[in-house]
Amino acid sequence: MIYINLLIAYLKIGLFGFGGGYAMLSLIQHEVVDVIHYGETQPWLTLQEFTDIVAISQMSPGPIGINSATYIGYKVTGTVLGSIIATIAVCLPSFILVLIVGKILLKKRDNIYIKSIFSAIRPVVVGLIASAALLLMNKENFPDYTISIVICLVAFLLVRYAKLHPILIVILAGVAGYLLY
Amino acid sequence: MSKSISKTIFELFLTFFKIGAFTFGGGWVMIAMMEKDIVDKHKWFTKEEFIDNLAIAQSMPGILAVNMAVLVGNKIAKKWGAFYSALGTILPSFIVILTIAIFFVTINDNPVVERVFKGIRPAVVALIIAPVFTTAKSAKINIKNFWVPLSTALLITFCGFSPIAFIALAIVYGIARCYFSNRETKTE
Numbered sequence: 001m002i003y004i005n006l007l008i009a010y011l012k013i014g015l016f017g018f019g020g021g022y023a024m025l026s027l028i029q030h031e032v033v034d035v036i037h038y039g040e041t042q043p044w045l046t047l048q049e050f051t052d053i054v055a056i057s058q059m060s061p062g063p064i065g066i067n068s069a070t071y072i073g074y075k076v077t078g079t080v081l082g083s084i085i086a087t088i089a090v091c092l093p094s095f096i097l098v099l100i101v102g103k104i105l106l107k108k109r110d111n112i113y114i115k116s117i118f119s120a121i122r123p124v125v126v127g128l129i130a131s132a133a134l135l136l137m138n139k140e141n142f143p144d145y146t147i148s149i150v151i152c153l154v155a156f157l158l159v160r161y162a163k164l165h166p167i168l169i170v171i172l173a174g175v176a177g178y179l180l181y
Numbered sequence: 182m183s184k185s186i187s188k189t190i191f192e193l194f195l196t197f198f199k200i201g202a203f204t205f206g207g208g209w210v211m212i213a214m215m216e217k218d219i220v221d222k223h224k225w226f227t228k229e230e231f232i233d234n235l236a237i238a239q240s241m242p243g244i245l246a247v248n249m250a251v252l253v254g255n256k257i258a259k260k261w262g263a264f265y266s267a268l269g270t271i272l273p274s275f276i277v278i279l280t281i282a283i284f285f286v287t288i289n290d291n292p293v294v295e296r297v298f299k300g301i302r303p304a305v306v307a308l309i310i311a312p313v314f315t316t317a318k319s320a321k322i323n324i325k326n327f328w329v330p331l332s333t334a335l336l337i338t339f340c341g342f343s344p345i346a347f348i349a350l351a352i353v354y355g356i357a358r359c360y361f362s363n364r365e366t367k368t369e
Contacts, residue, residue: 016345017242022312024244026337026344034341048302055301056281058308062201062274063211065244070275074282083279087271094243095267098251099260105237112363117355118240122320124351127333129316133309134338141302148303155307166308167205170301177300178293 002077003085005037010069010089017090019125021064025054026128028068029135032076044076048140058166065090147180190258190265196223197250197269211246211270215253225257246270 009031017024032044045053053075057067066087073086108114142148151173158164158172196218204211212235219225226234234256238248247267254266322330336342 012345014243016348017244018348019316020245022309022316025309030337030344051302051305052298054309055298055305056278056285058305059205060274060277060281061203061205062271062277063244063246066247066271066274067278070278071282074279080279083275083282087275091244091247091267091271094241094248095251095263097243098238098241098248099255099263101241102234102237102252102255105240106233113356113359114240116359117352120351120355120358121348122316123322123326123329124333124347126313126317126320126322127330127347128337128344129309130313130330130334131337131344133306133313134334136302136306136309141306143299148299151300152303152307155304156310159308159311160314165205169304169308173300173304174297175300177298178296181296181299 001039002037003082005040006073006076006082007085007089009035009037010073010086011093013065013069014090015093017065017094018121019128022132023125023128024065025068026132026135028065028072029132032072033135044072046140047136047138049075051136051141055170058170151176186258190254190262192223193254193257193262194265194269197254197266198272201246201270202273209245212249215246215249219253225253 013024013027013031017027029050033047033050034043036043053068053071054064056071057064060067069086069090070083073083074080076082105114142152155169155173159166159169200211200214200218204214216231220228220231234252235249238245238252241248247270250266250270251263254262254264256262258265317330320330333347337344337347
């Protein structure tokens with residue numbers, strides 16, 4: 001059953017995951033942290049485990065959507081098959097859509113319906129990313145209200161204004177955690 | 182399958198495998214690498230074709246880098262080209278993450294790892310806050326439409342709504358808005 005749940009969850013994520021990796025995080029989070037799937041007793045991951053996976057994705061090659069599918073697929077089933085199912089499922093809907101709709105879209109790029117749909121989706125995507133961030137601001141990730149908030153603030157300033165690479169931020173934060181805790 | 186086609190497909194696979202293996206930091210970094218290889222090196226796309234296809238890849242759901250690989254592969258060697266290009270993009274991160282997943286479970290209880298991750302977690306939150314601002318700018322969020330992302334974020338975070346519902350709603354709204362404004366201009 002868990003394999004079918006995993007397949008359905010990642011097909012949904014793949015089909016509705018508009019707006020790139022960070023927006024997709026919101027969908028992934030909903031499926032793996034918030035929802036208790038059919039026939040199961042608890043969500044697949046705690047919020048802390050989810051945050052760790054995002055961190056690991058940042059430090060590994062490849063898109064965050066693939067990374068999280070592979071990791072979560074293994075984590076919830078304990079098998080490589082789980083990884084394979086989740087990874088294929090997250091790619092399958094867009095693989096089919098791109099092959100079928102891609103050509104049509106290339107010819108009708110100026111279609112007013114398509115333009116209207118995307119101008120409606122864009123503000124929602126901003127909200128999705130904001131919700132991914134809001135959901136992670138909790139006691140599990142900020143157990144104290146001092147050091148962790150300072151780390152978050154400094155990391156934000158470094159990525160937004162100094163334009164440091166995310167991998168560098170994760171490494172620096174890891175060193176800071178080791179030294180300060 | 183003729184020899185030259187299978188050679189092309191192998192070349193596609195290898196190119197995307199390399200891009201998948203050596204780009205850290207997600208989709209957009211991969212796109213920059215792809216442009217170098219696909220436009221400059223292999224000349225599979227002209228610069229204009231690349232930009233047009235990128236717009237398509239972006240407007241589809243799913244993973245940007247995979248979508249782009251499918252479009253390139255499909256143009257060069259049809260369905261199998263698309264398949265192997267996508268596989269090449271996915272495989273490196275699949276192998277790396279699976280290895281980490283298998284070993285991370287056992288080192289998770291290590292006190293040093295726990296301290297390191299205690300520092301990393303708040304920084305990850307910062308990494309997700311940052312694109313809220315950049316996407317808000319590109320989505321042209323202003324005082325008039327500010328309520329859309331705000332209510333989306335609040336309803337998902339505090340009321341447990343599914344993010345999919347908001348995407349679906351936006352699609353329906355986009356179609357309806359266009360349909361009704363079309364009808365108005367026709368009846369006028």
